[in-house]
Amino acid sequence: MYHVLSAHQFDRQQLDELFKTAEIMEFNARKGGLNLLGGKIMAALFFEPSTRTRFSFESAMMRLGGTVISTENAAQFSSAIKGETLEDSIRVISSYADVIVMRHNEVGAAMRAAKVATVPVINAGDGAGEHPTQSLLDLYTIQKELGRVDGLKVAMVGDLTYGRTVHSLAYLLAKYQGVKLYFVAPESCPIPEKVKAFLDEKGVEYFEETDLEKVAEIVDVLYMTRIQKERFPTQSDYERAAGVYKIDPPLLDRMKSNSIILHPLPRAGEIAPEVDDDPRAAYFRQAKNGVYIRMALLAYCLEEGMVSRDTTALESLLK
Amino acid sequence: MYHVLSAHQFDRQQLDELFKTAEIMEFNARKGGLNLLGGKIMAALFFEPSTRTRFSFESAMMRLGGTVISTENAAQFSSAIKGETLEDSIRVISSYADVIVMRHNEVGAAMRAAKVATVPVINAGDGAGEHPTQSLLDLYTIQKELGRVDGLKVAMVGDLTYGRTVHSLAYLLAKYQGVKLYFVAPESCPIPEKVKAFLDEKGVEYFEETDLEKVAEIVDVLYMTRIQKERFPTQSDYERAAGVYKIDPPLLDRMKSNSIILHPLPRAGEIAPEVDDDPRAAYFRQAKNGVYIRMALLAYCLEEGMVSRDTTALESLLK
Amino acid sequence: MYHVLSAHQFDRQQLDELFKTAEIMEFNARKGGLNLLGGKIMAALFFEPSTRTRFSFESAMMRLGGTVISTENAAQFSSAIKGETLEDSIRVISSYADVIVMRHNEVGAAMRAAKVATVPVINAGDGAGEHPTQSLLDLYTIQKELGRVDGLKVAMVGDLTYGRTVHSLAYLLAKYQGVKLYFVAPESCPIPEKVKAFLDEKGVEYFEETDLEKVAEIVDVLYMTRIQKERFPTQSDYERAAGVYKIDPPLLDRMKSNSIILHPLPRAGEIAPEVDDDPRAAYFRQAKNGVYIRMALLAYCLEEGMVSRDTTALESLLK
Known part of the structure; x- marks a missing residue:
């Protein structure tokens, strides 16, 4: 079975291949789509709503000629009242679809699903865990916009404690040569120790900075993230953190x-709308790239390509 | 870019063309559909639920061979928590779909969307603003049922203050020759002054009446509308208005x-079910015509036909 | 018009034919699907959510090359605020789709819908009424797993008072020769008198048992059902009933x-997960069979086959 559970599961060569495939997907999508997955069904199984991510996957599946069954209300499957386990839901949905794209609010849910699924599972975000397709599209955008990833200086700005996209992107960038990372966060949400420990182990240079202006002058990529109001105990704590970097x-x-400037979107006020027309504002192109990366991943999953891994192998890889 | 934002944007000749296209669409739909929009994706982006309108558009898209990504929960895109602007949502969804059908609760939302979209936007209702595809299908039904619009006597009955479909239809009818309008409303919800001013300016004859029986005897079209409970301050205010005309x-x-009798549906009690079997009861045929009109509009939007307008031109046209 | 409203509407010969068709559907689905219903639209009209059933139908439609318009929020069609009748909703949706699959919370809703629909209606559960496609797939699984239905011993276990799938399955089994039924229920939820009266009338042997161990030793089919918490007045009443059989x-x-062990799913704790890997655990295969049965039924409805019945005939048949 062929799952996409974590950004960690891809090595450098697989990333290169994936990005080449994504380019081919873009070429074909612009020419009116492909019928590569005609007759195949994707289940979009969202235990919490994320219309943006869902639409991106559904669009990718349709651009490949496939069809979609979809819910943003999957929580009722395993609701308190009905008491079904995630495992049972996944086993049943494996009968209805050829691939399952799952968003869940619990860390590790994607791995649990993959272990019982009889079709490929793609992790579309599992709580504070991973959101691998987001970090893959982030990385793809960097490579596509700047022509390379090796040797780049990348700043990550905003809520670096809770921003899972930032962590996953940092892990992915560590697979490249000579990348330098600049973490710019409000005092209340620094980059976690475990991310720094990982980078230390991999020998990646990184810097914790507080002066965005200084950092902005030297980096190739400014990866901006939203300060998430819901992470802060009080409104004033939030406002103190949110106003710092813009x-x-x-x-x-x-x-x-x-x-280039990247942002996983949605943005709150951290990028002024006046910036949008600048050619360096790449965040809407980044959103578009998500469709091509997801097309490539869906094709791999259903065509038994590169991403194939049994869950035991995946699990030990992801330890 | 090619948008459908307002009933006003169509001139008489374009209406004639649209209705001819709708007839062709009906012919093809009955024969099993077309593949005109194969490979194209429509985003149904509903910031408030309206399953009826959504289904009608989705059906139209599918009858043309296209596919659909859909939400009735779009409000979360630009929710208070996440704080995204409508403009950002639309820019991102422009990456996922080839045409956006949007329902929104704020007047002018469709125009705001069209200004930033990189794909065509069709207004499926923006609050108390417009719902152009509804009034186009109303008008199409009149023409189809009676063979013409010029010279007809049309009564509009019910809540004429808040009923946006009535206003839009009145504006459209003003484009025809010799039409006479009869406004029959409870005291509490008369036809607004601005509609009357418009008709005066266009030289359209109209009459404000209170006696439905008298009007029913002379008109060609009886356009009935629902008294909307939610518009009235108290239950008894509502009941006083609702019981008047039936x-x-x-x-x-x-x-x-x-x-013929028309109604945009849903109806409450204003048309007795016993009326349904009369051949003059055209309201279910009217609902069906909605699919053909929307097929025609989707085809125009995606085939770069008649409805093309830049938003600046549209905006000044709609002033 | 061709409706699927009740398990009762099928005679023995029609069941045989249906199951043969379902097998052909499975064969084709495994080979990548059919294009039998290309260009056809199914409306999934759910007045209460049931993602599992909805997905199963949608998957079936897509495996046949058709497309789907879908809502789990159909209640707003006939909401208190808008005040539309079910009949009006169905008439309108008949204009948008070629077949309507409806889930409703009121007994008899499917029949009401069929009476006004201008396209086929499939009952996907109407409150405490029927859920015919569930009992058909149950029966199909028995036949497929064991090669026959005649002469089998079938135990039904759990909440036999409220479990509509149990009742419908009992009615269906009564169409076969020499079937023996064993009802095993907690004291608080026995099999209803009307089901027993029906079986008496048909000359079907049945036994009310309390000792599951003894019954388990002799039956060919153990049909397990969930004790539904929401049926019990207090938590302790529920727990007393729920813990009895496992x-x-x-x-x-x-x-x-x-x-074989069957279960309509979802299960709560009534089947231990350790049982899942036993070849006799047929409940996930049963879920999968649902897709093939529904493919067969959709094909019949839209291809004007076996299930054709006018509602008057159906109604008298179902009396």
């Missing part, structure tokens, strides 16, 4: 001409 | 044999 | 080697 035209002026 | 068999007996 | 490895040891 990309606006003056900051943009300091950035290199061939740098 | 189509029942005795009233039906007064109507001309070649007249 | 399939676990010791009980499994007592069962015949060529027997």
